Amino acid sequence: MHIQSLLFGELGVVILAVLLLHSAGFFVGYLSAALCGFKERQRRAISIEIGMQNSSLGVVLATTHFASSMVALPAAISAVIMNIMGSSLGFFWRYNDPSNSKTSPEAVEKLE
Template identity: 50%
Template sequence: MLGMGMTLTLDDLRGALSMPKEVLSGFVLQYSVMPLSGFLVSKLLNLPSHYAAGLILVGCCPGGTASNIVTYLARGNVALSVIMTAASTISAVIMTPFLTAKLAGKYVAVDASGLLISTLQVVLFPVLAGAFLNQYFQPIVKIVSPLMPPLAVATVAILCGNAISQSSSTILMSGGQVVLASSLLHASGFFFGYVLARMLGLDVSSSRTISIEVGMQNSVLGVVLATKHFGDPLTTVPCAVSSVLHSIFGSILAGIWRHTVPAEVKD
């Protein structure tokens, strides 16, 4: 989150103002398609309460920062991707605790105020700190920023590996169900993100971007929040599995789209 904040500039805000329809459409789809998909997939597969809560939590998280790279590879609108990731991340302070409490509250007890405080600590403060550093301490940022992506990757690997290893025996027994649930969650995000964006009248490049932003979640935030606020360690499993699957799905989609240039880009 600190590394992401270091990429934010005033130009990003100007960019958001220049394409309000795309940003608003992406925001609405981000916090409707994925939370509802998590809830419906949990119902469809009749998931145990701990897995259902974890899957819904993933669906209520903001877009993942890896989506920016995947958007670039897929010939999407990279500026829109960065703005959408920033917007969904900052608004996650309110949206993630609120939606998780509403949709997962029937499965497990959800401490909405605790989730709010943790999201402030894990998301908003680091992002604002990174943006502040980028604005006023650019020489330091130029030195530190190249180190942030590998550090972020290592952090993701450690957090998700830890979540899976702690519940390894249970995952081996019922892991297929979690993989299927996570696959359906992200597949629905990519599919409906694109289809609904096109139905709203957005161009192909922007629709690809929204599809990727909606389909790829900040699953590691889910791992952190689940570890801290849900008593059952199995709640973290869908979040950890999700971090792997959305990267695979996103990479495959980027590979397909990279070979089909949108008409507006050709023009």
């Protein structure tokens, strides 16, 4: 019961907001790169760069300028979630190459 009340309370709202923030960052980064005419590899790199913004700065600013350490909680949660999401997206894209479906990641490494 206690875990359920945490997830459906304020902590759940913070986690949902962080997930939406980083998802939007990955999507907007990819979309803007596509609209600018970048190639697939560049789109993915820009998407990951936009989606994985530095949440550590939020922790430092929150603990410096506010008395309560709880103010840094959203930034700390954001740092963990952005690392999980960015790593997962990079892993997924590593093995899913729509631009050349016949080329495996190992073959791409040999070409480079």
